Amino acid sequence: MERNGREACPPELAAQLREVDRLRRSGRYASALTLARTLAEANPRQARVLLEVAQTLAIWGGVPAEALEWYERVLSLAPGHLTSRLYRALALCRLGRNEEAVVDFDALVASGYRKALVLHMKRAEALEALGRDEAAERDWTLAIDEAPGNPWLLQQRAAARARLGRLDDAVTDLTLALSVQTGGEVDPELLHARGALRARLGDLAGAHADFEAGLAAFRVGDPPALLDALREGTMRKP
Template identity: 65%
Template sequence: MKRKGRTPWPPELSGQLREVDRLRRGGRYAQALVQIRQLAEAHPDQLRVLLEMGLTLGIWGHAPAEALPWFDRILTMAPGHLTTRLHRALTLARLGRHAEAVADFNTVESVGHRKLILYAKRAESLRADGQNAEAERDWTQALAEDPGNAWLLQQRAQTRAQLGRLAEAIQDLTDAIASEEEDSVDPELLYERGALRDRLGDRAGARADFEAGVAGFREGDPPGLLDSLRLELQRTSPAP
């Protein structure tokens, strides 16, 4: 029987969902999917069960297109379910439907949900949608939540470079480099800063970054990056 429009939570469901999660985390996705699908069919009014169905497909099954209808179903039943709205936004972004994702992120933010993941993921969608000024503001908001995060600084630098704000982009990359251990600076950061310095006419600074990138290249870094660093180093070196 429903109470105030809600179906009471069967106590046994908590243990059953824990078992689904145990299977997912243990790499037994197929079994987890069978069990959560059975639970969703048996309890079609339980939002948490439907949400776990969507998460199982979208996160553990890497099938965002299959997960999306489950999130839509929940929001039809409960439009104010913010956790689902956030996961729907993330799923839409993974599907490349960035304008719709931004709309969902905006809805989540409008009710006071202001967290790092919201700003960072919305910034990615805004940038993909060509809204670089708005994306730059979100990267800045994300950095307010996690100051000094090298990845966030790199993303803001890339966006600022697209906006033509090269000096600020270089400063972001400088801050990102400074936040890393001296003996493990990401060569990609050095490559990007070198490229921006070159665009501003600082060929000596660019060459120094490319040299440092080659010297600091690590096992596991993209092989193509090393080729790019060497090519740019050769291009910016003085003629013999």
């Protein structure tokens, strides 16, 4: 019996695939890959098995170039296998093949794939790598719609808006991102980014205040370069 080009996975094979996953999660990558390849050779039309080989290579092995062949094999059997299309897109991004990745992301968005947040985040990153900032800004906005108030997403949209010359909008995004952070959770990187934008807008007092606040919020483990940038910012008197 087939479903959308995929043969049903018998219980005994499903049990072997769970063993592949157990081996991966216990750090036995080579053993997991060997077993997955063996299962794929014995079951070349089992899309689920082929996908597990691809995932083992891409995620646990860190070799997306090798994984691509296996994603392609899954999609040749089941063109509608959206999870494989998503992971192929992610592998293409890691290889710098962003134009191809965007094509996959576009198809996934058009299909209504359930992981909308991931799609918009990753497509935005690919679009930025291609220098398509207006399209990237739209995707960051769609991602924020999925996770309202997320500071990291707001920071990414602020950066895109700044590159587009929309400095006031970028400051608004960073202010909203900072508004949900308190005490030791305040991110000095956000304060530095807002301070730099305020300086560009001529709000030197606001910029100086942000750099000072960033120094006060600096934490062990934050990048030393950020500390230097904050100190340099405080040296510029309003």
